[in-house]
Amino acid sequence: MTPLFLSRRSALGGLTAAGLLPRVAAAQSASVLRVGMTLADIPLTTGQPSQGGEGQRFIGVTLYDALINWDLSRADQAAKLQPGLALSWEVDAATKTIWTFKLRPGVTFHDGSKFTADAVVWNLDKLLNRSSPQFDQAQATQSGPWIGTIASYRVMDELTVQVVNKAPDAVFPYQAVNLYMSSPARWKEMGGDWNKVAQQPSGTGPWVMEKVVPRERAELRRNTAYWDPKRVPKSEKLLLRCMPDSTTRLAALLSGQVDWIEAPPPDAVPQIKSAGMQLITNVYPHIWPYQLSFLPSSPFHDVRVRKAANLAIDRDGLVKLLGGLAMPAKGMVTPGHPWFGKPSFDIKYDPDAAKALLKDAGFSTAKPVKVKFLISTSGSGQMQPLPMNEFIQENLKEVGIDVTFDTMDWEALRARRRGGVELPDNKGADGINNSWGFPDPDLGLIGTGWSQKRPPAGYNWGGFADPIADDFASKAKLAFDPAEQDALLAQLHTRMVDQAMWIWVVHDLNPRALGPKVKGFVSAQSWLQDLTSVSVG
Amino acid sequence: MHLYILRRLLYTLPIIIGVTIVCFSFIHLAPGDPISAVLPENASADLVAEIKAAYGLDQPLPVQYLKWLYHVASGDFGTSIMTRRPVVSEVLPAVANTALLAITAITLSFTFGITLGLAAGFSDRRVTDRSVTAFAVVGISVPHYWLGMVLVVIFAVLLRGLPATGMGPAGTHFWEFGFEDLRHLVLPALTLAMIPSGVLARSVRAMVAEVRRQEFVQTLKGKGLRRPRIFLHIVKNAAPPILAIMGLQFAQLLGGSILVETVFAWPGTGFLLNAAIATRDLPLLQGTVIVLATFFVLTNLAVDILQTAIDPRVRRT
Numbered sequence: 118m119t120p121l122f123l124s125r126r127s128a129l130g131g132l133t134a135a136g137l138l139p140r141v142a143a144a145q146s147a148s149v150l151r152v153g154m155t156l157a158d159i160p161l162t163t164g165q166p167s168q169g170g171e172g173q174r175f176i177g178v179t180l181y182d183a184l185i186n187w188d189l190s191r192a193d194q195a196a197k198l199q200p201g202l203a204l205s206w207e208v209d210a211a212t213k214t215i216w217t218f219k220l221r222p223g224v225t226f227h228d229g230s231k232f233t234a235d236a237v238v239w240n241l242d243k244l245l246n247r248s249s250p251q252f253d254q255a256q257a258t259q260s261g262p263w264i265g266t267i268a269s270y271r272v273m274d275e276l277t278v279q280v281v282n283k284a285p286d287a288v289f290p291y292q293a294v295n296l297y298m299s300s301p302a303r304w305k306e307m308g309g310d311w312n313k314v315a316q317q318p319s320g321t322g323p324w325v326m327e328k329v330v331p332r333e334r335a336e337l338r339r340n341t342a343y344w345d346p347k348r349v350p351k352s353e354k355l356l357l358r359c360m361p362d363s364t365t366r367l368a369a370l371l372s373g374q375v376d377w378i379e380a381p382p383p384d385a386v387p388q389i390k391s392a393g394m395q396l397i398t399n400v401y402p403h404i405w406p407y408q409l410s411f412l413p414s415s416p417f418h419d420v421r422v423r424k425a426a427n428l429a430i431d432r433d434g435l436v437k438l439l440g441g442l443a444m445p446a447k448g449m450v451t452p453g454h455p456w457f458g459k460p461s462f463d464i465k466y467d468p469d470a471a472k473a474l475l476k477d478a479g480f481s482t483a484k485p486v487k488v489k490f491l492i493s494t495s496g497s498g499q500m501q502p503l504p505m506n507e508f509i510q511e512n513l514k515e516v517g518i519d520v521t522f523d524t525m526d527w528e529a530l531r532a533r534r535r536g537g538v539e540l541p542d543n544k545g546a547d548g549i550n551n552s553w554g555f556p557d558p559d560l561g562l563i564g565t566g567w568s569q570k571r572p573p574a575g576y577n578w579g580g581f582a583d584p585i586a587d588d589f590a591s592k593a594k595l596a597f598d599p600a601e602q603d604a605l606l607a608q609l610h611t612r613m614v615d616q617a618m619w620i621w622v623v624h625d626l627n628p629r630a631l632g633p634k635v636k637g638f639v640s641a642q643s644w645l646q647d648l649t650s651v652s653v654g
Numbered sequence: 655m656h657l658y659i660l661r662r663l664l665y666t667l668p669i670i671i672g673v674t675i676v677c678f679s680f681i682h683l684a685p686g687d688p689i690s691a692v693l694p695e696n697a698s699a700d701l702v703a704e705i706k707a708a709y710g711l712d713q714p715l716p717v718q719y720l721k722w723l724y725h726v727a728s729g730d731f732g733t734s735i736m737t738r739r740p741v742v743s744e745v746l747p748a749v750a751n752t753a754l755l756a757i758t759a760i761t762l763s764f765t766f767g768i769t770l771g772l773a774a775g776f777s778d779r780r781v782t783d784r785s786v787t788a789f790a791v792v793g794i795s796v797p798h799y800w801l802g803m804v805l806v807v808i809f810a811v812l813l814r815g816l817p818a819t820g821m822g823p824a825g826t827h828f829w830e831f832g833f834e835d836l837r838h839l840v841l842p843a844l845t846l847a848m849i850p851s852g853v854l855a856r857s858v859r860a861m862v863a864e865v866r867r868q869e870f871v872q873t874l875k876g877k878g879l880r881r882p883r884i885f886l887h888i889v890k891n892a893a894p895p896i897l898a899i900m901g902l903q904f905a906q907l908l909g910g911s912i913l914v915e916t917v918f919a920w921p922g923t924g925f926l927l928n929a930a931i932a933t934r935d936l937p938l939l940q941g942t943v944i945v946l947a948t949f950f951v952l953t954n955l956a957v958d959i960l961q962t963a964i965d966p967r968v969r970r971t
Contacts, residue, residue, distance in 0.1 A: 157929040158737060167692070167736070254708075255738045261694025261701070312739065330825055331739065332748075332921045332929065360819060360919045361929075364803060368818040369919075372810035528690040528934050535690075535697060560695075573698045 148353035150635075150653055153366040153378040156359050158332045162318040163311050164243070164299035165259035169497050170554070170644035171379065173295070175357050178645050179337060180227075181297035181320035184218050184237070184278075185290050189641035190650075192399055195454055196556075196643035198290055202232060202298055202321060203278075206290060208597055213285035214268075220276040224344045227319040227326075230302035234272040239301045241270045241280070251304055253311050262560070263292035287597045291557035323348050323649045324355055334358045351637060351652035367630075370394060376632040376653050383440030383501065383628075393633045398626035399640040400444060400451045402555040405500055407490055407548040407620040408565075410538045411580040415547045416486045421478040422518075423617035427464050428471040429516040432623055435508055439501065442628045446621035448614040449562065450555050455603040456562060458611035464621060471516040482517040488547035489521045496527030498552035500625055506550060509622065537572040538579045548620070549578060556644055562606055563590045566613045586612045659959055666951045671723070673947040674940070678719050681939055691933040692735055709735060709937070722937075726944060732937035736929075741941035744926065749945060751821060752915070752922030754828065756907035758843040763850035764900065770851075771858025775866065775892075776885070786855055793852020799913035802845040806917070809841060816840055819919040842918040846911060850903040857899050861892035894961045901957030905950045 152175070160172030164181060178186070186201030202221050209215035224232040242249035244257045244264050257264070268283040282289055303319035304311070318326050321344065324337040337355040358375060360366045366378040367385050371392055381389055381396070389396050407426075409417040416422045432445035447464050450456050472481070480486045492506050493499055503524075510520045523546065525533070533543055534551045543549075553576075555561025564575035567590035568582035589609035596602035613619075631638060637650040689705050706712045710721060725732060731741035774786035810818035822835025865871065865888045874884050915924035923942055930939040 157925070157932065161737070254705075255692075258692055258694060258701075258705070262696050265696070330921075331737065331744070332925065333821065333825065333919075358820060358919070359921075362916050362919070365819050365917055365919050368803075368806045368811055369820075372806070372814055372818040374810070374818050374820070526932070528687065528932070532687040532690040535693065535695065564696075573696050576695065 148653070149356055150352040150354070150377065150648065150651055151356040151358065151375040152648075153358050153360040153369050153375040155361055155363075155366070155379050157361040158359060159329055159335045159357070161255060161259065162315045162326060162329060162335070163253065163256060164240070164297045164318070164320070165256040165295075166297075167255075167259055171497070174645045176335070177295075177297055178322065179324040179355065179648065180318055180322045180326055181299065182322055183294050183296050183298065184220075185294045187294060187641070187643055187645055189643055189645060189647040190639060192640050192642065194642065195402070196641050196645075198294060201294075202237075206293075208287075208289075213595070213597065214282045216280045216282070216289060217273070218278045218280065220278065221344060222276055224321050225342065226300035226302065226321055227340065228300050228303045228306070230300055230319075232298065232321055233275050234278045235275075236298060236301055237278045238270055238272050240296070240298050241267065243299070244296070250309060251301070255311070260296060263295045266292065285595055287593070287595055287602055288557060288559045288563065291559065294557075323350050327354075332359055348647070348649045350649040352648075355648060370630055370632065373632070376635050377651075378630050381628055381630040383438075383442050386440040386442065389630045395631040395633065395635065396628060397631060397638065397640050398442060398628050399642060400624055401627045401642050401644060402450070402561065403498055403625045403627070403644075404446060404449055404553050404555065405443070405498070405505070405550075405622045405625060406446070406449075406553060407550050407622070408534070408553070408578045409548045409581075409619055410546060411582065412538060415579075416480075416488055417547055417579075419478050420617055421474040422480070422486055423620070424462065425471040425474040425478070425516060426513060426518055426620045427462075427617050428467045428474070429518065430509055430512050430620070430622060431466045433466065435505060435623060438504060438508060439623070442626050443500070443623040444626055446623050448610060448621055449553075449565070449619070450610055451624055456555070456558075456606040456610050458607035458609075458614075460611045460614035462615045462617060464614070468512075468516050475517045480517050482515075485514075485517045485519040487519045487521075489523060489545055491523050491525065491530060491533055491543070491546050491549040493525060493527045493530040493550070496530065496552070498554070498625065499527065499550075500552070500623075502550065505622070534578055535572055537577075551578075552625075554644060558593060558602065558606055562609050562613070563594055566590055566609055566618060581613075581616075581618050583612065583616055583618075586616070586618075655962070658962065662955055662958060666955055669951050670944065670947050673951075674723065674944050675719070677943045677947075678715075678722075678940060681936060682715055684934075688934045688936040689735060691935070711936075722940060726941075731941040731944075734935055734938045736933050736935045736938070741937050744938055745923070745941050745945050747825075748921060748923045748926040748942070749949075750828070751825075751920065752924065753908060755839065755842055755846060755915075755920060755922060756904065758839055759846035759907055760850065760900075760904050762843060762847040763854060763903070766847070767851040767854025768858055768896075770855040772862060772889075774855070774859040775862025776888075783859070786859060790852040790856035790859070793848050793855065795852075796848060797913075798845050798848055798911065799917050801848055802842065802914055802917045805841045805845060819917075821920060842914055842920050845914050845918075846907060850907065853899060853903060854896070858892070858896055861896055862888060865891045890964070894965045897957055897961050897964070901953055901960075905953035908949050908953065909946045 154171060154175060156168055156171055160166040160168040160176045162176055166172035166176040182201045184201055184203035185198050187196045188199040189196055202224060203218040204221050205219045207217055220234060226232060243251045243253055244260050245267060246252055266282045266286050266289060267280060269281045271279050273279055298321060300319035304314055307313035316329055323340050323343045325340045327338050328336040335357040339350040339353050343349045360369060363382040367381055369375045370378045386396060411418055436443045436445060448460060493502055506522060513520050530551060534549050564570045565577055566581060566586045568587050570577045571580060586609055589605050589612060593602055593605040593609060596605050634654045636652050639650060688711060710718055733740055734744055770786045770789060774783045777783060806818045809816040817838050820838060822838040824830040824835045874887060912924040912928045915922045916928055923946060927942055930942060
């Protein structure tokens with residue numbers, strides 16, 4: 118923002134003395150944490166939140182718990198699973214399909230009703246049993262990626278539940294972390310109307326919903342009776358405001374109207390710092406890639422072209438363009454992550470090596486590779502897609518890869534990705550620039566790198582098919598020992614990088630800007646964050 | 655007069671239906687799937703088909719349109735795909751929020767614009783005329799979302815005196831409207847008032863200057879009428895076209911401004927349209943468009959009737 122000829126002190130002196138401009142900060146209570154979200158509407162509040170990772174971050178883990186929760190207390194390592202509403206879980210050694218969950222005793226929903234095994238089964242019916250009165254298509258849709266493996270479930274005793282998978286699936290605990298438990302009693306109290314429950318939702322989480330104003334704000338208060346005393350919120354209240362425009366969020370933060378904003382604009386980084394605000398960044402399971410087509414007609418069918426494209430991108434320059442709010446990628450996951458492995462293909466900026474690979478494949482700057490990428494103008498996790506794509510287009514052109522873009526809005530791009538490369542609309546597309554996450558093995562590695570996981574069974578958009586990768590993926594899916602599973606996933610990732618399965622560009626650094634008085638926030642390496650430790654003042 | 659009003663009222667129906675047909679067609683011409691935003695990442699073809707069928711999106715476009723029109727005629731605007739809330743419950747609060755903003759902005763702009771326009775039109779001093787013209791040109795030319803950001807920088811960020819975004823605590827409970835709500839209203843209302851103020855100032859100035867040059871004004875002067883009486887005659891003659899402009903400006907403001915409402919996170923119709931477009935929420939988009947189109951047409955009808963009442967010469971045949 119440009120400095121003005123009128124000094125702030127003199128202007129304030131004049132206007133506040135006249136009583137025209139009462140100070141905003143004076144009205145703020147120190148125990149309220151006010152957050153500016155990027156969302157244009159409050160996510161679905163009934164249990165399974167809508168609007169992706171941000172929906173889960175602000176409505177999912179605030180109001181609700183799952184049987185298994187993420188441990189979001191550490192910034193120095195990837196978030197791990199920890200007991201939530203279940204004290205423990207184990208798979209039947211013989212069948213490998215029957216999971217037994219021992220539930221936490223003494224937990225109550227916000228409405229005072231008891232959390233029991235019946236409530237778990239009621240919640241699974243809510244998502245899976247179309248003939249149950251509480252079945253809710255809206256929540257079932259949101260939980261789609263995580264319930265497909267469940268065949269049946271039953272109450273064993275008041276505090277024990279069994280869930281049976283359709284086939285052995287060692288990734289199931291990562292899926293259970295996304296299944297939030299809402300209160301059957303509240304649903305009955307509201308006459309079985311989920312729209313009414315949405316106004317007064319009831320979970321077991323550390324925050325209680327007080328008021329929802331659609332498309333404007335949600336007001337939550339501290340759950341003093343939360344079952345985990347260490348996670349009783351430090352702030353008395355949490356105010357979530359919808360601010361889809363990044364400049365609006367920035368102005369709200371700088372003016373003291375909110376204490377916390379998600380995704381500040383990269384070009385405002387110097388201003389945020391000079392205003393005394395805190396800019397918090399950390400790696401998290403995000404990658405900004407081009408998912409590639411492996412159809413015989415695509416130039417990316419040739420591993421040399423894929424590797425050349427990976428070597429042609431000046432990631433450091435791109436990070437500079439992004440105000441430092443990104444990290445150059447070395448693969449799907451970040452180096453240091455348990456699943457990174459030891460790839461021999463080092464992804465870096467080496468245009469000469471890229472040219473040599475292209476020459477070997479029969480291309481040059483005079484006879485360039487011609488490819489088309491599908492890109493979006495904006496979208497969740499897409500960062501700054503237009504300037505980033507233009508930057509990369511220049512990089513690729515310099516080594517002999519001519520890129521054209523088919524630009525569309527975010528929802529159109531998602532539909533193109535969901536359909537797979539063979540979708541008729543995708544004819545002629547050699548890649549799709551759809552940001553991706555690796556919070557769990559299925560989404561990050563198994564679902565993308567296994568040839569069986571073509572859409573809709575998985576997320577292998579371009580049809581990558583490699584017998585070695587398939588072997589690791591299938592074994593990881595059946596590795597019930599977490600350490601063994603991590604080792605297999607590391608081998609799978611190593612193979613994916615060595616085959617240059619995608620063009621991996623940068624990892625977003627999950628930026629958020631906090632007011633100078635905000636204390637206690639730990640930026641977990643996760644799409645979710647824990648707001649219970651945060652206080653203001 | 656009653657027949658005229660009835661006839662004009664009947665004319666509005668085909669206009670509104672025409673607007674809905676155009677909007678419906680354009681929405682479907684745009685790339686992207688209306689249900690994309692609510693589908694899980696691994697949605698199967700069966701699930702896609704099921705959800706499409708639930709919203710009637712599996713039927714031919716003319717059938718979809720006619721069914722939608724039939725439901726709207728019976729008061730059912732459908733359900734938002736994204737939020738599962740009835741469209742009416744989404745649109746009405748947004749319309750109320752935009753109306754609050756629009757009425758405040760239009761009051762400000764009518765006051766400023768007409769006062770300045772009259773001052774310039776009646777003044778024989780060149781400096782007054784030039785100043786008002788300069789204000790009008792700036793008002794018309796400055797992009798209002800840019801002006802909004804500048805006002806936010808000055809009054810919210812630097813002076814920290816007014817809120818940068820959002821509505822006050824009362825929200826749509828206007829009966830609870832208080833000082834804090836008024837403070838939230840100031841910046842977006844000032845921003846929105848700028849363009850109509852400029853347009854009106856320029857139009858009023860031009861009309862008044864034109865009427866002043868007409869022979870009947872010289873006659874009135876020659877008859878020895880006092881200046882206030884002459885002023886009233888001039889205003890009455892200049893009023894009909896100005897009323898038309900005021901009506902258009904008011905209707906435009908009622909339609910909400912996507913840019914200004916997004917800059918100020920003001921939950922009105924512009925903000926709602928923005929969200930509906932971004933998520934391809936067809937029922938919400940169509941519901942909002944028909945409500946806005948109706949407002950626009952009815953406001954213009956009201957202006958036409960008012961014009962006719964003031965000056966019967968403008969009555970349409």
